Amino acid sequence: MAQAVMKPGAARGPVSGTAKSREGRRRKPFLVDLYGTAVGKKYAMAISGIALLGFVLFHMIGNLKMYLGASDLNHYAHFLEKLLYPILPEKVMLWILRFGLIAMVLVHIHAAYTLTVLNRKARPVKYQSARDYQVASFASRSMRYTGVIVLAFVVWHLLDLTFGTVNSYTGTKDAEGLKDVYGAVVYTFDRVPVAIFYIIANIALGVHLFHGVWSLFQSLGWNNPRFNKWRQAMATGFAVVVVVGNVSFPVAVMAGIVG
Amino acid sequence: MSHHLSNLTLKVWRQSGPDNAGHFESYKIDSISDEASFLEMLDVLNEKLIGENKEPVTFDHDCREGICGTCSLMINGQAHGPERATATCQLHMRKFKSGDEIVIEPWRAQAFPIVKDLMVDRSAFDRIIESGGFITAPTGGAPDANLIPIPKPVADAAMDSAQCIGCGACVAACPNGAANLFTAAKISHLNLLPQGQAERYKRVEAMVETMDEYFGSCTNHGECEAACPKEISVDVIALMNKDYRAAKFKNRKELSRN
Numbered sequence: 001m002a003q004a005v006m007k008p009g010a011a012r013g014p015v016s017g018t019a020k021s022r023e024g025r026r027r028k029p030f031l032v033d034l035y036g037t038a039v040g041k042k043y044a045m046a047i048s049g050i051a052l053l054g055f056v057l058f059h060m061i062g063n064l065k066m067y068l069g070a071s072d073l074n075h076y077a078h079f080l081e082k083l084l085y086p087i088l089p090e091k092v093m094l095w096i097l098r099f100g101l102i103a104m105v106l107v108h109i110h111a112a113y114t115l116t117v118l119n120r121k122a123r124p125v126k127y128q129s130a131r132d133y134q135v136a137s138f139a140s141r142s143m144r145y146t147g148v149i150v151l152a153f154v155v156w157h158l159l160d161l162t163f164g165t166v167n168s169y170t171g172t173k174d175a176e177g178l179k180d181v182y183g184a185v186v187y188t189f190d191r192v193p194v195a196i197f198y199i200i201a202n203i204a205l206g207v208h209l210f211h212g213v214w215s216l217f218q219s220l221g222w223n224n225p226r227f228n229k230w231r232q233a234m235a236t237g238f239a240v241v242v243v244v245g246n247v248s249f250p251v252a253v254m255a256g257i258v259g
Numbered sequence: 260m261s262h263h264l265s266n267l268t269l270k271v272w273r274q275s276g277p278d279n280a281g282h283f284e285s286y287k288i289d290s291i292s293d294e295a296s297f298l299e300m301l302d303v304l305n306e307k308l309i310g311e312n313k314e315p316v317t318f319d320h321d322c323r324e325g326i327c328g329t330c331s332l333m334i335n336g337q338a339h340g341p342e343r344a345t346a347t348c349q350l351h352m353r354k355f356k357s358g359d360e361i362v363i364e365p366w367r368a369q370a371f372p373i374v375k376d377l378m379v380d381r382s383a384f385d386r387i388i389e390s391g392g393f394i395t396a397p398t399g400g401a402p403d404a405n406l407i408p409i410p411k412p413v414a415d416a417a418m419d420s421a422q423c424i425g426c427g428a429c430v431a432a433c434p435n436g437a438a439n440l441f442t443a444a445k446i447s448h449l450n451l452l453p454q455g456q457a458e459r460y461k462r463v464e465a466m467v468e469t470m471d472e473y474f475g476s477c478t479n480h481g482e483c484e485a486a487c488p489k490e491i492s493v494d495v496i497a498l499m500n501k502d503y504r505a506a507k508f509k510n511r512k513e514l515s516r517n
Binding site: 033037038042043115118119121124126127129131132134135140214215217222 | 270437475479481484486496
């Protein structure tokens with residue numbers, strides 16, 4: 001009666017933990033081999049996620065300079081362009097970091113996409129009655145949607161404050177001859193729809209981080225009874241700090257505290 | 260003194276074979292003792308259907324005492340029904356109320372094709388076990404009980420994992436149809452114990468990669484743990500992930516010795 005489940009057309013060799021043929025198998029390069037399985041892809045998700053967490057946190061901390069005034073923020077932006085200058089020419093280190101970030105974003109998206117496809121295939125026929133989820137949080141079940149919102153926001157944010165495509169003020173110099181980042185931020189948040197989009201996207205980011213930061217511990221196999229109870233607290237704390245910091249900027253501009 | 264529930268409506272998934280289209284069929288249970296188990300309630304329904312010369316509902320069951328892992332059923336959208344840490348066979352009708360509508364559906368996953376009605380084929384789990392869920396040991400007389408000393412916390416942790424009865428509720432409850440809780444329970448059961456060490460890294464690599472051929476991936480929702488009739492913790496999944504990473508390094512190193 002019960003027949004072995006075989007994927008159509010899939011030839012499967014012996015998979016026993018002691019099978020000789022497995023030992024003789026030609027191995028792909030380490031990272032390619034690891035990335036070939038779902039568990040390995042979750043490692044890629046977690047590691048690229050950690051890199052992006054670092055960026056998100058330091059981006060927020062750096063932007064807090066705007067509360068110290070225009071000169072402080074503009075000097076900070078100039079400092080980033082001159083990272084490791086004069087060892088490297090101006091902006092070279094900045095671009096190295098940017099390429100690193102872009103690579104991490106691509107890994108994160110590729111892993112998320114391929115895992116989503118795998119998961120959809122794993123249940124081709126959905127439950128025909130309503131599911132009653134017990135513990136899956138809104139955050140965990142909306143990761144792909146919050147992720148897409150954040151990605152769309154990042155694209156807008158780059159066009160706005162980095163390339164100036166949608167912000168005519170970006171690139172203007174201040175009295176000291178530095179790029180007036182402060183003025184560009186004030187310009188962008190004086191547009192109410194932009195500020196609202198910014199706030200919504202940051203709340204989506206917070207929801208994404210709330211699940212992501214907890215989840216990465218599991219994916220990386222970091223499980224220790226001594227610190228397990230801190231994992232969710234750390235995720236909540238990280239998400240709150242980043243969201244409160246980031247959302248304060250448009251609120252401060254709209255309230256006239258900055259500007 | 261037992262009470263009776265009356266006027267239950269069952270919406271049961273009926274499907275005549277693996278390749279046939281299925282549908283929900285409604286049945287009335289006029290009266291059932293609240294001491295009846297959920298499966299006994301289905302037995303009563305089947306007796307009635309047979310009496311009416313209709314096809315009885317096919318469902319998986321065996322020991323009916325919660326230890327064999329044969330029973331299944333998605334009951335009102337929850338694997339093994341509303342009671343925590345309870346397999347369907349140990350779920351009793353006192354958990355329901357008179358007049359309730361109860362929706363019963365089979366496990367749904369690519370790797371668990373429906374055989375008939377509520378019965379699914381879970382042999383994909385066997386493929387995972389075959390690939391490494393055992394220890395290779397010389398058979399013969401049973402060794403002395405305390406020949407290999409094992410610290411109590413380690414024995415307890417291994418026992419917690421060994422409780423897995425392989426019912427598939429974790430896969431059924433997982434929004435991704437992943438079998439990580441099952442596979443991780445089977446891996447950690449052996450990988451925690453001294454007897455499992457010799458094949459530890461071969462085991463985890465083989466079992467994870469076999470799992471990958473049939474099931475979805477883990478997104479840490481925790482639904483598996485909530486559905487598990489043996490309350491196996493998602494902590495075992497972290498242990499599996501850690502051992503898988505270690506295996507990728509160690510197994511390559513072992514191979515390069517040849």
